[in-house]
Amino acid sequence: MPNRQSALAAAIASEQVTVSMMYDRLDAARTRAETALSAVHAGSGSGLTARMRVEREVTAGEQAVRLARLHGVERGLCFGRVDTSGGQTIYIGRIGLRDEEHESVLIDWRAPAARPFYVATPADPADLVRRRHLHTRERTVVGLDDEVFDLAGMSESDRRGLVGEAALLAALRRGRTGRMTDVVATIQTEQDRVIRAGLQGALVVQGGPGTGKTVAALHRAAYLLYTHRDVLERRGVLVVGPNPMFLRYIGQVLPALGETQIVMATVGELFPGVRATARDTPAAEAVKGDVRMAGFVAAAVRRRQRVPDGDLEVPYEHLVLTVPHEVCAALRDRARAVRLPHNMARKLFVTELLKELVVAEARALEAALRIEELDDPDYQPLELDRDLDETGLRLGAERLWSDPGVRRAVDALWPDLSPRRLIAETLADPEALAATVPAGLDWRVLLRPAAGPGAEPTVGDVPLLDEAAELLGEDDSARRLAAREAERERAGEELYAREVLQVAELDDVVDIGHLSDLLGEGRLAERHHDDGPERTLADRAAADREWAYGHVIVDEAQELSAMAWRLVMRRVPARSLTVVGDVAQTGSAAGARSWAEMLDPHLEGRWREERLEVNYRTPVEIMRLAAEVLREVDPAQEPPESVREEGAEPRAVAGGPAAVPAVVAEELAAIGEGRLGVVVSDAWHPRVLELFPGGADLDAPVAVLTVTQAKGLEFDAVVVADPAGMAGRDLYVAVTRATRRLAVVHEGPLPGPLRLLESTT
Numbered sequence: 001m002p003n004r005q006s007a008l009a010a011a012i013a014s015e016q017v018t019v020s021m022m023y024d025r026l027d028a029a030r031t032r033a034e035t036a037l038s039a040v041h042a043g044s045g046s047g048l049t050a051r052m053r054v055e056r057e058v059t060a061g062e063q064a065v066r067l068a069r070l071h072g073v074e075r076g077l078c079f080g081r082v083d084t085s086g087g088q089t090i091y092i093g094r095i096g097l098r099d100e101e102h103e104s105v106l107i108d109w110r111a112p113a114a115r116p117f118y119v120a121t122p123a124d125p126a127d128l129v130r131r132r133h134l135h136t137r138e139r140t141v142v143g144l145d146d147e148v149f150d151l152a153g154m155s156e157s158d159r160r161g162l163v164g165e166a167a168l169l170a171a172l173r174r175g176r177t178g179r180m181t182d183v184v185a186t187i188q189t190e191q192d193r194v195i196r197a198g199l200q201g202a203l204v205v206q207g208g209p210g211t212g213k214t215v216a217a218l219h220r221a222a223y224l225l226y227t228h229r230d231v232l233e234r235r236g237v238l239v240v241g242p243n244p245m246f247l248r249y250i251g252q253v254l255p256a257l258g259e260t261q262i263v264m265a266t267v268g269e270l271f272p273g274v275r276a277t278a279r280d281t282p283a284a285e286a287v288k289g290d291v292r293m294a295g296f297v298a299a300a301v302r303r304r305q306r307v308p309d310g311d312l313e314v315p316y317e318h319l320v321l322t323v324p325h326e327v328c329a330a331l332r333d334r335a336r337a338v339r340l341p342h343n344m345a346r347k348l349f350v351t352e353l354l355k356e357l358v359v360a361e362a363r364a365l366e367a368a369l370r371i372e373e374l375d376d377p378d379y380q381p382l383e384l385d386r387d388l389d390e391t392g393l394r395l396g397a398e399r400l401w402s403d404p405g406v407r408r409a410v411d412a413l414w415p416d417l418s419p420r421r422l423i424a425e426t427l428a429d430p431e432a433l434a435a436t437v438p439a440g441l442d443w444r445v446l447l448r449p450a451a452g453p454g455a456e457p458t459v460g461d462v463p464l465l466d467e468a469a470e471l472l473g474e475d476d477s478a479r480r481l482a483a484r485e486a487e488r489e490r491a492g493e494e495l496y497a498r499e500v501l502q503v504a505e506l507d508d509v510v511d512i513g514h515l516s517d518l519l520g521e522g523r524l525a526e527r528h529h530d531d532g533p534e535r536t537l538a539d540r541a542a543a544d545r546e547w548a549y550g551h552v553i554v555d556e557a558q559e560l561s562a563m564a565w566r567l568v569m570r571r572v573p574a575r576s577l578t579v580v581g582d583v584a585q586t587g588s589a590a591g592a593r594s595w596a597e598m599l600d601p602h603l604e605g606r607w608r609e610e611r612l613e614v615n616y617r618t619p620v621e622i623m624r625l626a627a628e629v630l631r632e633v634d635p636a637q638e639p640p641e642s643v644r645e646e647g648a649e650p651r652a653v654a655g656g657p658a659a660v661p662a663v664v665a666e667e668l669a670a671i672g673e674g675r676l677g678v679v680v681s682d683a684w685h686p687r688v689l690e691l692f693p694g695g696a697d698l699d700a701p702v703a704v705l706t707v708t709q710a711k712g713l714e715f716d717a718v719v720v721a722d723p724a725g726m727a728g729r730d731l732y733v734a735v736t737r738a739t740r741r742l743a744v745v746h747e748g749p750l751p752g753p754l755r756l757l758e759s760t761t
């Protein structure tokens with residue numbers, strides 16, 4: 001149809017003019033930000049007045065963030081357009097832009113004005129007559145895609161220019177790159193509801209595989225940072241993902257969405273100083289994740305607050321200092337009664353015990369003297385009140401404390417403990433485990449060496465470490481003193497800066513709101529002290545166990561144990577959370593079977609659930625098979641509905657690990673350019689990995705992964721190796737990773753629901 005072709009060409013040419021103008025505006029904005037930034041960096045900073053330093057700070061911070069944002073939006077800058085029934089045309093893109101007259105030429109996708117683009121449906125067109133998707137390659141418009149809601153409301157020329165294949169399906173057909181891409185251009189209405197839900201409270205997004213939970217969660221992070229910038233830029237948003245591979249997979253999405261300040265971590269990384277990747281055995285994982293293990297940590301701490309079996313006897317020089325058993329017990333009870341964390345209460349215990357030891361020393365000395373001085377007429381027996389005043393006690397205590405033997409004896413009763421030491425020592429001690437692990441949980445599965453191979457912290461240890469840190473506390477008096485000093489100095493600087501601003505009447509030059517943000521965070525003074533490179537929010541937050549995030553997003557949240565939820569909730573006291581997952585895909589022995597079970601202890605029913613029910617990843621043919629698997633593992637769950645028919649039926653091939661390479665070669669040939677993942681049982685994993693050198697790398701053309709590693713990922717073609725070696729829920733995860741083709745390699749009979757597959761050898 002030459003007429004339609006030329007109408008399309010004309011429409012593309014017309015959109016190209018608009019899009020080119022937008023890129024010009026983007027370039028101009030970048031140049032402005034770069035110039036501003038280099039002007040700031042040009043000065044040495046020495047000899048600046050407080051006012052200048054304030055201005056410099058504000059400008060540098062804003063321009064650096066702005067520049068990063070402007071660089072992140074190059075690809076697909078403008079992707080949408082809507083025409084309203086009132087005759088207005090709005091362009092939608094990754095960022096908002098204005099022309100020289102300050103008129104808006106591009107609306108940020110997160111702005112309220114962009115909303116109709118995402119929510120309009122034929123049934124409820126939200127006052128639109130047309131929605132248009134623009135496809136660009138680099139800066140060139142290469143295609144358009146129209147949905148018309150009101151044909152009568154469109155001009156004749158626009159009607160002729162109508163073009164379109166559903167933009168969503170086009171996006172879904174794209175080959176996979178091994179990295180998640182953003183979907184701002186094709187967000188669906190039900191996903192939009194998730195993305196734009198309010199900041200307050202907890203939102204649970206439950207949906208089957210491929211329903212876009214992860215993309216919705218990431219776009220939500222970007223939306224929240226845009227809409228609640230003032231709160232979230234200071235407190236940050238934490239995204240918790242199931243494994244490092246998954247975080248690498250989604251890692252590039254947020255900068256592309258225009259956001260540069262997000263902390264991403266696995267549960268294994270949520271305790272500062274630890275990066276746990278090792279997993280426990282399923283049995284140990286189940287025990288460590290059980291909520292009763294909070295009691296284990298508390299008992300392990302109390303167990304280290306000891307009373308000697310008999311009297312305490314401490315050799316000191318030529319004496320033996322004795323403190324009666326009852327006195328030791330009373331001291332311990334008193335130190336416990338103050339209800340301070342262990343390491344803080346230790347101060348009290350040590351001080352009191354040392355005093356007792358000073359008295360014991362005096363008594364021991366007297367006993368020795370009495371024997372020697374028996375005949376001395378001037379001899380006076382010891383009287384504590386007379387002979388040992390406060391100063392005497394203090395000096396005596398200091399002297400005793402400097403003796404390594406005394407110190408060892410005191411430490412044995414109430415040691416200074418780090419979380420790592422407490423957990424490592426307890427897990428290596430059968431007696432301690434038997435005494436502290438609550439009844440009903442098998443402590444034997446936890447036993448492991450205290451040092452050397454097999455002793456490194458596991459992912460399941462991290463919530464225990466965090467729990468321990470809460471109960472142990474930190475003896476931070478030295479740090480607090482230093483902080484007070486720094487605070488005094490900073491307060492002086494701030495006062496001075498404010499006075500200068502007022503005197504100079506600079507309120508209209510410097511944004512006082514922003515200034516007070518900087519001051520409130522103490523960042524201004526911190527930065528002025530030119531002592532090394534500035535730490536980003538992500539660095540500061542990740543290093544601080546007590547950091548309170550403004551919002552936390554947990555993806556693949558079904559994998560978190562009850563203990564891990566306790567840790568996550570500590571990171572977000574405001575309980576502003578997005579919880580994303582699928583309870584039908586739970587692989588961890590300690591993971592969730594229902595959201596209420598995990599969340600109610602913290603949120604007391606104050607959370608709402610949104611469900612996503614359309615599968616954008618898995619084609620109909622594969623999903624039919626997956627639905628059989630799901631029926632077997634969790635008949636109560638509905639499988640999501642697929643939107644695409646690819647035409648390739650999944651197939652099964654009989655054979656051991658050695659059969660995998662041939663199947664992989666066939667599948668690669670069938671998909672052409674795409675990427676392939678071999679999802680393999682734990683039992684076969686080492687053998688299959690050997691057959692694909694470099695396969696452990698997510699970026700390899702053929703990635704070889706266990707089900708745990710494959711969580712949340714997707715590939716054009718997937719070869720599931722050894723389905724019989726996978727638990728039912730793991731099998732469901734494995735067969736739902738493919739966007740186009742699925743093959744199964746099996747030895748022996750196929751597991752129940754897979755028997756539908758016709759086996760070829």
Ligand SMILES: Nc1ncnc2c1ncn2[C@@H]1O[C@H](COP(=O)(O)OP(=O)(O)OP(=O)(O)O)[C@@H](O)[C@H]1O
Nearest residue numbers: 183186187188209210211212213214215616617712
């Ligand atoms: N609105 C959309 N437009 C284009 N692609 C989409 C859209 N929604 C989802 N997708 C695509 O569908 C695929 C699955 O999305 P995603 O990984 O977010 O699903 P999920 O629900 O997290 O799956 P799983 O439970 O298996 O981890 C991705 O390739 C994603 O880009």
